[in-house]
Amino acid sequence: MIAPPTPRSAASPASPAALVLVAHGATARLRLADGTEVTARAAGRDLQFVCGDEVQCVFDAQHGQWQLQRVEARRTALYRTNARGQSELVAANLTLLVVVLAPSPAPDLFMVDRYLAAASCARMGAMLLANKADEAFAPQEELGLAEYAALGISICRCSARSGAGLDALRERLRGETVMFAGQSGVGKSSLLRVLVPGSDAPVGELLRSAEGRHTTSAAHLYALPGGGALIDSPGVRDFAPAIAELEPRALGFAEVEQHAPRCRFADCQHLKEPHCAVLAAVAAGAISARRYESYRRLRRLRAQLLERAPRGRR
Ligand SMILES: Nc1nc2c(ncn2[C@@H]2O[C@H](COP(=O)(O)OP(=O)(O)OP(=O)(O)O)[C@@H](O)[C@H]2O)c(=O)[nH]1
Ligand SMILES: [Mg+2]
Ligand SMILES: [Zn+2]
Known part of the structure; x- marks a missing residue:
């Protein structure tokens, strides 16, 4: 889908700044400064961009499409080690990494630790969000949570289903650029839907998983109503920080x-x-x-x- 071109010519040096909402190969969904959303293609093969990146883009009238021309310097960058052992950029310009966990599926605290380590080394804030407050953690898991609290890591308890704790969460996230990360099924997208009303992920980004339920397949950035931004990311089985960043x-x-x-x-x-x-x-x-x-x-x-x-x- 192509938005109507702005009255500016493709040769204009002042190409509008935009924010990457979704990155997919050489294509990105962008939000322009005026709030319009457009789809753009990377101008060069070696342009690397991810969700949260600030970019310069221009409307190429000849081909009738937006071109992503340049990626601005990142304030923060979260990297992981991918399946081939290589460093891979996950999200840009985050101020706060929120590791979401829940009584079910059973939390993997070792993975939580690796997220916290990555956030710390990338110099961004981090916190835990214990969702499904309507269910109970096992005693051993509560012990683990208490250890995080003792380390000064804040833990917000809430339930996307009952609405408990959501006002405090809204307050905590206000003005931040946040990513929800964690295991599949902990409720990241459910929380997103209540924090950002009307944010139902577009059809095509929801895939039916093997268990027959909807699961997030790509990181997607949404504007938070009170200011700031929230990135919903696909659930992971494991997370390893990029070693060069540690x-x-x-x-x-x-x-x-x-x-x-x-x-x-x-x-x-x-x-x-x-x-x-x-x-x-x-x-x-x-x-x-x-x-x-x-x-x-x-x-x-x-x-x-x-x-x-x-x-x-x-
Ligand atoms: N009991 C309970 N269930 C919840 C709550 N929040 C979400 N769920 C349920 O948890 C399941 C998974 O929710 P999702 O929001 O899709 O989880 P997700 O973290 O986005 O999962 P992925 O996209 O696969 O990473 C759904 O069946 C939700 O209805 C909650 O507060 N309490
Ligand atoms: Mg999801
Ligand atoms: Zn020592």
Whole structure:
């Protein structure tokens, strides 16, 4: 679908700024500064853009379509490691990563840790959103949540179904550029629908999953009514941060970062080095054993991926 061209000529140097709502290969759905939504094609093969990117575009009158010409410098960038072990951009310009979890499907806290690590290393805010407050977490899971709270990570409890906690959530998200991330089925899209009324994802972006229910297939940015933006993203089975983005000393684990300055060796990896302040804190119970295990797993994954990466490239 092509919006009517603006009265400006294709040669105009002042091409309008736009926001990427959905990116799909060489095509993007954009929102122009005046609020119009258009579909645009990348002007060059090496233009890389994702949901949340700010871009320059121009209407190419000759071909009757919008062209995405340039991607503005990103304020933040969230990267993951893809199935081939390569670094892949997930979303741009986020100020807050919201990891959504619920009593069902059973939460994978190791994955939550890796999201938090990625957000920390990318210097964006992060919080947990415990949806389906109408259901109960298992005692072990509540313990895990309490450990996050003790680390200063905020946890908002809500229910897209009952409406509980949504006013506080709206207040927390106001003015932020947020992405909802997490496992499939935790209720990210359900929350989006109540936070952004009338935001039913366009037909074609909803696929029937094997279980016969709708699942999100592409990240999509929506304007929040109170200001800011919300990106609904497809559920994941796993998430690994891009290794090149991980801060080498603590890998984005706040409690490791806190104790690391007292390790004997400046390059301590906190695995089995002597006089490691992090290991001492784990032994003393000052660092959660589960969180430390999570740290160890990410350390191991990072080592494996570095091993696999071709020389000179990461
Ligand atoms: N009990 C309960 N169920 C909910 C709540 N919110 C959402 N659900 C249900 O959870 C299921 C999954 O919701 P979705 O919003 O599609 O989950 P999602 O996180 O977007 O899933 P993906 O798009 O696959 O990543 C649906 O059946 C919802 O009705 C809630 O607060 N309570
Ligand atoms: Mg969804
Ligand atoms: Zn150490």
